[in-house]
Amino acid sequence: MADGLLWGQLASSRGPDAAVVGIWVPGQALVTVPGCGTPSALTPFMTNRLRLSVPLAAVVLFLGCIDVPDIVDPPDAGQPPVDAGQTQDGGGTPDAGPADTLPPTIRTTTPLGGATQVSIHTGLVLTFSETMKQSSVRVTLQPEHPLGNAAWSLQGTTLTLGVASPLSENTLYTVTVVGEDLVGNALSGSHSLSFTTEGPAPDTTPPTVLFTTPVNGAIGVDRNTLLEVVFSEPMNRVSVEAAFAILSPAGLNTGTFTWNAASTVMTYTLPLSLAHGTDLHWQVTTTARDVAENPLVETSSRSFRTMRQAITTFDFDLRTSGPLSAPSFFRQTSFYNGANVGDWSADFSYRLFLGFQMTSLPEELVFIRQAQIKWWATGQRGDPYGKLGRLFLEPVDVGEELPTSFDFDPRLEAAYHSQPLSSGIPVPPDSLGRPGRIDVTAVVAQDWANRATRNKRTQYRLRFEIGTNNDGIVDSIDSNVEEDPKLAELEVTYEYP
Template sequence: MNPSIRLKSHFALLLIFISFTVNSGVACVEIPDIIDPPAQEPPDAGTANLPDAGDRDSGIPQPDAGDLGNDGGSIDAGTADTTRPTVLTTFPLNESTQVKLDTKIRVAFSEPMNRPTVSMSIQPPVKGINLTWDTQDSEATLTFTNLLKENTRYTLTIEGEDRAANALENPKSFFFTTGGPAPDMQPPTILATTPADSKIGVNRDTLIEVVFSEPMSKPETEAAFAVISPAGLNNSTMTWNPAATVLTVRLAAAPPYGSQVVWQVSTHARDAVGNMLEQTKQQGFRIVREGVATFDFDPATSGSVGAPSYYRPNFIYNLATLGDTAENESKRLFLGFLVSGLPEDLTLIRQATLRWWTSAQQGNPHENLGHLMLEHVNIGNELEASHFGDNPALIADYHALSLNSAIIVPPNTIGRPGTVDITSWFQSDWLLRNERNHRTQYRLRFSSQTDGDNISDILISDVETDPKLATLEILYEYP
């Protein structure tokens, strides 16, 4: 018999047999016995192989035991680049004068360009043009075989596209004027300044940069520069670029937070041949401001949890303990904060200070349980409630991996309140504030779970003695 025919006939008989036995109610198909998987120990604070924050240091965040944040959506393939490129700067700068005849023209773009699409034309025409690029395709250099003409105004026009075929944004034309043997009778001008006029949120250590249209007389121009306000900043350090066209001023002291800095260059400033600046140039900018915010602990993500009971009946702060109990229960203290009140436009977290209040102590936890350690964790939107230790999410929170190496908290820093600087930890949480719903969370625990002596060695926080379990103070800068 043909093997394929034999296979088909056997398959047909099998189908008939199964159909017959089901319809007749006779269970003729033998099903293997189901074998239960090996029983597993429940997560225990004393088990060595648990993913316990104290057993190993890991910079990889644990999967969030609270709100997983998984909406089931598909992976974003990215957003198409529709931003048009711009010219960031040119050298010589637009409107420069007394430019050397052998100058090289440099053009810096805001992003990599598609080289074949980029063209640069110069009027009046110049023979022997050579265009080169940097390795990132974001800066082009134009050189000429022949010298430029004396006392001539040249206009450079640039066209092109970026790698996503977005056309170059205006302005695309710039001009400069060369020098020559004819006497220079043209007064200098100020082409650009840094910080820009009326800019806000400027760093206190900022430099002031003034770009002139042509080489300047250094002594006279430096004498023409002055800081009008605030007082006490005029003993400044001044330096120049080799071409004597850019004056850089380092202020004598850091201006106060939020102060308005006003400076000027008077008409006493002169170019290299003695032409005076036609008008006094006065500009100003505002220094970054300083703010401070204090946040109370978030009850939903704060409180003590013990193992192996994993008991947490509610979110109410009445009593919080840290250490081990007479039942050899290992208590850990979680301190969470919701910081959505911070301004989104802040520019720097200068300091973050955690404070928590300890009302009393039983036994000697520091001697019997080792170091007290503060850890940086991420437990999601809540420290889940659990009455009988049957909530896996709370167990996962208890054993959440530390995001950084722990800070050892000396006994002499514990009190009412105890204080720890957590600036770097909070800075990283602020960068991830949208992913973490503006939450930042910490955990206190001793290096030993319990000493097993059925005697309490605990730190106690009591709402009657200390109504606030913890606070977080943030010192920040904003525009």
């Protein structure tokens, strides 16, 4: 019935069956049907039982270090792993892991392959994909030129070589590298690169684009990304800025340009944040020139897509949602008929649990932007905030279910008193509603990060500071299925590539 609950047969485990039929109207006495029992048949305990619920980050070494287009990167990234069967310092102590058969590669170099106008005082910096056997690494220059002492860093993955004397001016040098990793796998991929030194001869070499950020065809790019273009030699800044354009979407060509001191790296800051899922296309045409007025070899066009956004809503999980009372600690059903939190008749103290299963969130999501619990609080009885203090929403872990039991169950007692996973979130009276909204972004992000152990669940408990003030008067916040068919739901807004 829309205005109350129909009471029927009550089977009590603590006494003989008693039949009571009547209509209970909020704020009024129990109205009985003649011949069907009396109000005295409904003890506080029995009434209680009837209530049911639920970048580019650049390291400048001499000329600066960025990826060389002709150097093959391995599929993995990050810190180089220690080779299977080796200790980290190359001592050769075997472990229980599988044999390492993956050959090392050169990841980055300084100078860049194809660079021109390189200083005659430059040194060489080589970054490998994994720890190298230092005695096996040989680096040669053609034409021949003596190199300085070798210096290894970053766990044997980065080699720095100076030059014993200045390089020749206006000369094309080719660097060749050979070597092995700690278990003897020979260097794979491109072993050489070439660059041309600066000199007094006229510069007739046209510039090229060596590298861009974001890389061409990238997806899942940050909406506030910077656009960066790395040229093979110092450029005429005014000509490059005039040759640069955002082709689509419209309205993005009023951003700002910045340059490195050598005029080889141009950075463009967009005038505004891009929308989610934006496909951006840009180019630098051949009207861009180097400082010697040589035009760019060819027009460079690039594109990328920003991070997309989606919203998913999860209904409350019946198995882990609903009210639990102390000191009875029983749960007769997992169906949602009604729910409450606060102080009930006979001084029972109720806490309300809300659980959600986030199975449909995609594994590739990158960032949870917002998460909100929507709780349908149908009404309020008495003065729970005045008598019981503040209301808190606490993150908890109650497992796969709150078990059903017709009698006292220690598992339900454990859930009722379980320690919160983090500090409770205050729920002031003005946040209640049909539905009210409670922000749980930080909790959901943490539970998703631990989804393997949490089984993609996020669970909460609503409780007042004071369970009961023992005055025998009901002070609670209620949810009623007849007026609000849904108890709660979780709305998650997230970003994905």
